[in-house]
Structures are given as structure tokens and as C-alpha cells.
Amino acid sequence: MRQVPIEQVKTDLAGYLQMAEQEYVIITQEGKPVGILIGLKDPEDLWEELLLRNPGFVERIAQARKSLKEGKGISIEEMRAKYNSQSL
Numbered sequence: 747m748r749q750v751p752i753e754q755v756k757t758d759l760a761g762y763l764q765m766a767e768q769e770y771v772i773i774t775q776e777g778k779p780v781g782i783l784i785g786l787k788d789p790e791d792l793w794e795e796l797l798l799r800n801p802g803f804v805e806r807i808a809q810a811r812k813s814l815k816e817g818k819g820i821s822i823e824e825m826r827a828k829y830n831s832q833s834l
Contacts, residue, residue, distance in 0.1 A: 749774050755783075 748765065749772045755762050762771050767785030774780060786792055797803045813819055820828075 747772060749779070751775070752780065 747770045750762060752773050752775045755771075755773050762783055763785060765771055765785070766783035767787055771783035772779050773782065784795060786795070810819075
């Protein structure tokens, strides 16, 4: 993780984006963190990054996993039937 003043980032954004592919780049202003650059090696990583940083999504995944462990899950066939009945 590297900390860089915002003034430096403004002068070489492309360079810092490349750096962010290897490590987080913390952007500072007056010595305090104000942002972060996270590089994406693959554009598909964007959605994964956004979802994993959404506390509500992470909580729903945790609840779903707990339900499955408790045997409260439904089969793919049940899911399809439920979906098909709602889309009519």
C-alpha cells in the first residue's frame, strides 16, 4: 500500500493507475487519506470489487450460506419454478 499526495496523482494519473494494479494507492490531502486507487487487471473485476465493498451484499451472502448449512436452501428446480411463475 502506497500513500501519495493528491497533487502528485493529478500530474501522473496514468502512472498511478498502473501502480494500483500491483498495490492499493492511498490518495492523501494535507496528509490525510481522501481516496484510494484500486487497479483492475480485468474489467470484469469491477463488479466483484463493488459488490464485495457493499456491506449489505456481503451480509446477504453470509445469511444465504448460513441458511444452506442449516438445510434451508432450495434446489435449482424450485428456484426455476418460482422464477417462471413470477414472470408470467
